[in-house]
Amino acid sequence: MSAPATQAALRRTPLYDVHRELGARLIDFGGWEMPVQYSGILEEHRAVRERVGLFDVSHMGEFDVEGPGALAFLQRVTPNDVAKLADGRIHYSAFLTDKGTFVDDLLVYRRAADRYLLVVNAGNTPKDFAWAKDHAGSDVRLADRSADWALIAVQGPKAAALLARTASPDPSDLPYYGFREGEVCGAPALVSRTGYTGEDGFEVYCRPEDSPRLFRELLAAGKADGVLPCGLGARDTLRLEAKMALYGNDIDDTVTAYEADLGWIVKPGKGDFIGRDALLAQKAAGLPRRLVGFEMVDRGIGRHGYPARTAAGAGVVTSGTHSPTLGKPIGLALLPAAATAVGTEFSVEIRGRDAAARVVPTPFYKRRA
Amino acid sequence: MNPDDLKYADSHEWVRVEGEVGTIGITDHAQKQLGEIVYLELPEVGHMYDAGDEFGTVESVKAVSELFTPVSGEVVAVNKSAVGEPGIINDDPFGDGWLIKLKLSTDVEIGKLMSADAYGEYVKAEEQEK
Numbered sequence: 001m002s003a004p005a006t007q008a009a010l011r012r013t014p015l016y017d018v019h020r021e022l023g024a025r026l027i028d029f030g031g032w033e034m035p036v037q038y039s040g041i042l043e044e045h046r047a048v049r050e051r052v053g054l055f056d057v058s059h060m061g062e063f064d065v066e067g068p069g070a071l072a073f074l075q076r077v078t079p080n081d082v083a084k085l086a087d088g089r090i091h092y093s094a095f096l097t098d099k100g101t102f103v104d105d106l107l108v109y110r111r112a113a114d115r116y117l118l119v120v121n122a123g124n125t126p127k128d129f130a131w132a133k134d135h136a137g138s139d140v141r142l143a144d145r146s147a148d149w150a151l152i153a154v155q156g157p158k159a160a161a162l163l164a165r166t167a168s169p170d171p172s173d174l175p176y177y178g179f180r181e182g183e184v185c186g187a188p189a190l191v192s193r194t195g196y197t198g199e200d201g202f203e204v205y206c207r208p209e210d211s212p213r214l215f216r217e218l219l220a221a222g223k224a225d226g227v228l229p230c231g232l233g234a235r236d237t238l239r240l241e242a243k244m245a246l247y248g249n250d251i252d253d254t255v256t257a258y259e260a261d262l263g264w265i266v267k268p269g270k271g272d273f274i275g276r277d278a279l280l281a282q283k284a285a286g287l288p289r290r291l292v293g294f295e296m297v298d299r300g301i302g303r304h305g306y307p308a309r310t311a312a313g314a315g316v317v318t319s320g321t322h323s324p325t326l327g328k329p330i331g332l333a334l335l336p337a338a339a340t341a342v343g344t345e346f347s348v349e350i351r352g353r354d355a356a357a358r359v360v361p362t363p364f365y366k367r368r369a
Numbered sequence: 370m371n372p373d374d375l376k377y378a379d380s381h382e383w384v385r386v387e388g389e390v391g392t393i394g395i396t397d398h399a400q401k402q403l404g405e406i407v408y409l410e411l412p413e414v415g416h417m418y419d420a421g422d423e424f425g426t427v428e429s430v431k432a433v434s435e436l437f438t439p440v441s442g443e444v445v446a447v448n449k450s451a452v453g454e455p456g457i458i459n460d461d462p463f464g465d466g467w468l469i470k471l472k473l474s475t476d477v478e479i480g481k482l483m484s485a486d487a488y489g490e491y492v493k494a495e496e497q498e499k
Contacts, residue, residue: 025404041430042405233404233431301408301428322407322430329408351426 013058014150014208018215022229030123032059035231044234045324048197049365052156052222053230054215058208061125061146063132065116069139074108074116077135079257079279081270085110090177090192093265095131096275100256100282104128105247107194109179117190121247135274150211154218155201155238157367158225163202166221167191171202185217196235198242199367240330241323243293243363249304250291250318250332256282259334261291290340291318293362294348296329298355302348303331309354310339310346317348323364330364333357370489371396372463376479377488378439383463386479391440394467395427395458398492404429406455411469416444420478424469427458440478442471 010033019026024035035056037044047053065074074082080093089110095103104124109117120128129144136142154163160172167184171191174180179192187210195201206214219227236246245251251260258266258279268276294317296302301322308315313336320331339346342361347354375383381399385392400406408428418424418438425436448467451457458466473479483491 036431037404040405042407237430299408299410301433303433322428324430 011059013056014211015056015058015152015215018212019056019229024229024231027232029059029232032122034059035229036233037231038229041231041233041237042324044228044230045237047226047228048156048199048201048230048234048238049325050157051226051228052154052158052162053197053228053234054218054222055153055155055230055235056151056211056215057122057153057203057235058150058211059122060151061120061122061128061144062149062151062205063118063120063129064141064143064145065118065132066114066141066143067139068114069137070114070116070141073136073140075271076273077132078106078108079266079273079275080108081267082108082110082116083270087112088178088180089175090179090194091265094251094257094262095128096257096273096279097253098274098278099253100258100275100279101253102247102251102255102257102260103131103253105245105251105262109192124247148208149205150208150214152204152206152211152215152218153195153197153201154204155195155197155230156199158222158227159199159201162218162222162225162227163191163204166218167204174202185214185221187214189214196242196244197238198244198363198365199238237321237324240319240321240332241325241363241365243332245291245332246319255291255334256287258282258287259289259291287337289315289334289336291332291334292340292359293364294331294333294346294357295326295360295364296331296348296355296357297345298357300348300350300353300355301329302333302350302355302357307349308333308335308346308357309349310335310344312336312338315339315346320348325365330360331357332362335359371485373485375463375485376439376482377485377491378437378482379491380437380439382437382439384439384479384482385467386473389472390445390470391442391473391479392467392470393424393438393440395436395462396488397462399434400459400462400466403427403432403434403459406458409452409455409458409468411447411452412444414444414447418442418444418471427455436468438469438471439482440471441474443474444469445472446470 174193190205302320315335344359
């Protein structure tokens with residue numbers, strides 16, 4: 001067999017010791033030493049789809065955006081309409097370049113008209129903060145609070161029941177993409193009804209020093225429900241089944257928001273924002289290519305970077321894996337616009353062999369409730 | 370842990386020799402490294418390989434790993450059940466998780482492979498390097 005890669009010195013979250021205790025297999029994830037799995041990716045994936053799973057995502061970045069100019073700033077530097085957010089609500093958005101391509105995707109939490117929390121990808125935190133500062137005027141206060149937050153995701157149909165027993169106030173009545181501050185296992189925490197799995201779930205922001213106790217107590221409290229600690233391996237198979245984009249795979253500074261099929265976060269009617277002109281021009285001219293979901297028809301798993309061949313020209317697979325829920329290989333690919341209709345047959349080159357694939361509707365999986 | 374009647378390659382494949390035929394699979398250590406195997410690609414009967422050639426791939430959710438034959442020969446059997454249910458490699462890597470059988474071209478290559486004890490030491494040393 002070919003050998004695995006070796007590792008250099010890596011950053012650790014406050015939950016590192018807990019991962020070791022639980023027997024996690026740790027890998028280098030963008031410079032962080034993170035669990036890829038504990039008991040196994042397929043088992044962890046199934047736990048989230050059927051019961052509840054816990055994820056350490058403390059490596060993500062968090063920025064405070066405050067001041068009288070905060071709303072105007074966010075309206076200018078993100079494509080979604082921040083004015084539509086109420087206190088205690090969240091929306092999915094991005095930092096875009098002036099070409100309408102991605103600096104990062106992110107969540108915007110509105111605490112008050114002049115106080116926001118942005119949650120950004122782990123690998124992009126320094127880049128995003130520098131970019132935000134570059135575009136901020138003197139009426140906005142930006143602070144990188146990433147080191148002050150640990151983050152535990154609680155995901156699955158039994159997540160609400162688990163937090164009802166351990167959090168106060170009971171978050172089961174939080175609307176989807178709503179958040180509230182309170183306590184979890186007696187520790188101060190901000191709880192949002194968000195996630196990256198396609199299931200009901202919550203993300204618990206707490207103090208780093210409280211996080212090991214919280215993680216262990218949530219595992220204990222969820223034992224009867226069959227809770228499992230889950231790693232980045234399952235996180236990836238879950239998000240792909242739910243057709244959620246991954247920065248670095250499906251989106252980056254070469255893909256526009258429209259090409260990435262994320263037009264729903266672009267609100268040109270709200271006023272000007274970075275990338276607006278480029279996006280409108282691209283829409284008017286017609287998109288040259290688009291991100292679509294596919295499944296394999298021939299044997300094989302089409303993975304990130306594998307070339308795609310269509311009747312309308314070349315494309316590329318941006319994400320691909322074996323789907324545990326569907327029991328077959330699925331993926332996302334950037335294909336020429338003329339080859340993006342559902343049902344279009346194309347091929348993926350897998351280690352020198354052309355394997356047949358087909359464009360399918362997404363998401364690949366949708367939760368029942 | 371590693372069966373004594375097998376010989377081992379440093380790329381974590383094993384060979385069981387019975388007369389002219391060598392059965393090849395991956396070790397327990399290898400299947401543990403991979404995690405749950407979800408896909409297996411094996412050659413057709415009749416293919417000829419030299420020792421060290423790549424004869425297929427084994428994939429887990431996150432990784433693709435090539436398979437290398439420790440010995441030269443012609444493929445006389447392929448484990449089609451494993452292709453259909455690759456998880457058998459995780460469950461029984463030295464038994465029902467076998468991959469291919471070769472009619473060996475020569476006797477001399479076997480002598481160059483590791484014994485069970487030597488392979489055990491090799492794996493320990495590899496682990497310490499990490």
